Amino acid sequence: MALSLKDRVRAVADPTAEQPTVEATVTRAADIPAQSTPDELHTSAQGEGGDVADIALTWLERYGSEFTKALPSHIDTGAFFAAVRAALPGLVRCTPASLRQALLTCARFGLVPDGRHAVIRREGRQAVFVPMAQGYVELMYRSGRVGSVHVGMVHEGDEWSFEPTAPAPLDFTHKPALTKSKAERGEPILAYAFAWMESGARSQVIVLTREDAEEIRDQYSQAYQQAQQSGAKDSFWHTDFFAMWRKSALRRLHKVVPMSAELVALLKADDAGDAGQVQVVHAPAEEAHLLVEAEEAHKRAEGSQDPMAARVRPLPRKRSQPKRQSRQSRKGARR
Structure with missing residues (x-):
């Protein structure tokens, strides 16, 4: 036995x-x-x-x-x-x-x-x-195409800049004020997430304000609404708001990183649990259309981060017009 x-x-x-x-x-x-x-x-x-x-x-x-x-x-x-x-x-x-x-x-x-x-x-x-956030990161790594994932929060006292039109990695910078006290560093004002691919390209940077996170919470989290109405206030959004804020930024990476059927299924199971529905792990075939959409979004994002692709473009060409025959040639052709 x-x-x-x-x-x-x-x-x-x-x-x-x-x-x-x-x-x-x-x-x-x-x-x-x-x-x-x-x-x-x-x-x-x-x-x-x-x-x-x-x-x-x-x-x-x-x-x-x-x-x-x-x-x-x-x-x-x-x-x-x-x-x-x-x-x-x-x-x-x-x-x-x-x-x-x-x-x-x-x-x-x-x-x-x-x-x-x-x-x-x-x-x-x-x-x-x-x-949780680390679970999403784990599944992103399993795709075999994501080299590293970065998730963080910008505080009031940190140095940072975000210029979406600039080439990567100059479009987003963050220097945490680690030498300051917690009071001097201030409250978090932004959550962000991005990924570097094995190919060397970087995804778009996902940035969420506190207002963005609260809108996600109010619109999608049934657990939060029930805990709020009952007065228990014991949902994750109540007890660990900052972790859920970071996780929300990380979840939005799915639009700009390579997806796997497993990661698509995880998103759906997470959404179902948040909505109070039965969590069913769908077969990969059922998620085929989502994978196609995610792959196309990733290719667009990866291309936009490649400075050489942005610089080297084929020159426009004039469309060649058919040569007009002379009147004498046309007469000869009719004969």
Whole structure:
């Protein structure tokens, strides 16, 4: 009998700890009904005197084969579930179906729910997969055409300039005033993002003001609206506005960098979660038209950043007019 998922997670967390023998390994997943409610999972843990996260993790173990298939080869299953276990205490009140779906969605994108790459968040009784800024950067690198991604914020006391008509990299400069105190540096006034391609070209610079970020929040975030109306004010836009501001700038890079079907699907899953909809990972074929549009946008952006392409243009040519025959030639032709 193989070690339980809980024991494998513990092995990752503490490799020196003594591991139970195969004979001593007992799983309690069979004791928990397949259609358990969140309260039943919580009550089960209390009744057994066990840790809530361990009981929920034991329940998830029955779907271990699904997670193994979903996770890409470069993501260690033990590390993935170690991050899951750390998040579970705040998720046991979610419906089991939504928790399983959110975690599987996270696994399919090859992102670890560690707070940097992705987060599994509770919205009422629903678990929601939320990709973070580093998760978007990770998927951009996986395209194989993006060399580096830069995301930052300009503060009031920083030196910066933005001239979209100037050639890259002179169109945007930012010198953070790192020697100043936080008070002297002031509040953030802009979030920006850009990428350098493996080809050496640079994407357009995406710049978002605070007003831009607030408009995105008010128009698209159902979680923000619900938290605002309920008075809880616990959405990410409430608790970590600056991170969401940066993430919004980063998301807009998708129009000017090479896209993959995986990145298109991540954007759609993120949008669905923000709108309170079911997060479904679409097949790459369903995103073909979006990929074509994104590729065309990237080519236009890449061309606009190439100074040689802007300088060397073919000279216009006169269209050659057909020679007019003389009257005598036309008479000869008729004969």
